[in-house]
Amino acid sequence: MPKISEKGQAMPSSPVRKLVPFAEAAVKKGRTIYQLNIGQPDIKTPEQALQAVKDADMEVLEYSHSAGNQSYRDKLANYYNNLGFDISSDDIIVSTGGSEALLFVMGSICDQGDEVIIPEPFYANYNGFAAASGVTVKPIHTKIEENFSLPSIAEFEKLITDKTKAILICNPGNPTGYLYTENEMQQLAELVKKHDLFLVADEVYREFAYDGRIHHSVLSLKGIEQNAIMVDSVSKRYSMCGARIGCLVSKNKEIMGAAMKFAQARLSPPTFAQIAAEAALDTPQEYFDEVIQEYIERRDLLINGLKEIEGVKVANPGGAFYCVAELPVEDTDAFAQWLLEYFDLNNETVMVAPAAGFYSTPGMGKNQIRIAYVLEKEAIRKSIKILQAGLKEYTA
Structure with missing residues (x-):
């Protein structure tokens, strides 16, 4: 049987997307999943961008x-x-x-x-x-x-x-x-x-x-x-x-x-x-002012909530819409998968990105996760409670 390249073998899996099959299985069980794993904002795309595509007049x-x-x-x-x-x-x-x-x-x-x-x-x-x-x-x-x-x-x-x-x-x-x-x-x-x-x-x-x-x-x-x-x-x-x-x-x-x-x-x-x-590019500054204020509120809600969870350490981001949190577990890959396969709070769970994939040094980041605060604030509140309850049960 022909073999794939060494380059193909060395290509790493995405830490953001590799848990998708477990998330899909959880959804089939009827669970709601708060996706904190991926930087897909829920902010609306500027209307002028969408309208420009609708108005495009071309034959070829x-x-x-x-x-x-x-x-x-x-x-x-x-x-x-x-x-x-x-x-x-x-x-x-x-x-x-x-x-x-x-x-x-x-x-x-x-x-x-x-x-x-x-x-x-x-x-x-x-x-x-x-x-x-x-x-x-x-x-x-x-x-x-x-x-x-x-x-x-x-x-x-x-x-x-x-x-x-x-x-x-x-x-x-x-x-x-x-x-x-x-x-x-x-x-x-x-x-x-x-x-x-x-x-x-x-x-x-x-x-x-x-x-x-x-x-x-x-x-x-x-x-x-x-x-x-x-x-x-x-x-x-x-x-x-x-x-x-x-x-x-x-x-x-x-x-x-x-x-x-x-x-x-x-x-x-x-x-x-x-x-x-x-x-x-014609988007007015007011759009960004509103978006930035929304992200600041989400960040503050998330960071303050994570700091209240026993054993969790978190850095305070000055930009973008991510944070890295250190958890009281040995392997966040296993924990993130467990959250999707075996845990729910009121039939809801969270999907996070294990942080080891964001490092190049082997063994680094094994007890860390990346969270994207791209969901509206009520979803973030629920996610914090789910994560807190999940950690309590997982480490018991």
């Missing part, structure tokens, strides 16, 4: 340009320039979600066996993108006791070798919700300039910064214009996860030229989704 659904529609890239450039960045449409390649943009980046800057340093825990699919690209992840550990803040630059320098090509961050972070300070971003800028590395920033949660904090983009850093690469997406900003439209942005022409070859190889990003994404 054509390919778009491989870099994305010119009109969309022009509006994107204007959006970034309004944030204070000096960006032209030529500095943008539209991708099929931020995921494809990250694959383009890894393919453009790394050869087989090259290394990328990533603070862990990190977005689980970074492991998958690295495996698919033949890239080695060099994790640098962050601590829940320190709210997952940036490790010292000295710790980064211990990991840098002649194979290191980039440092990759998610800002604000998934799964931690950590928002990097201006000083931390400047330290990273000086580090990549010193060692001639790329600084790749996944900024898909840019709008979601709380408590008066300010998001500091990689594109705002002076002196590293040729080192800086930004990945973005409409999925979270406009609650348009199904659109699958993202982009990569860089002033480095060699990077963009290489990435364009990958973009041409996959032909083009989806046409209707670009129409929706272009219209979404």
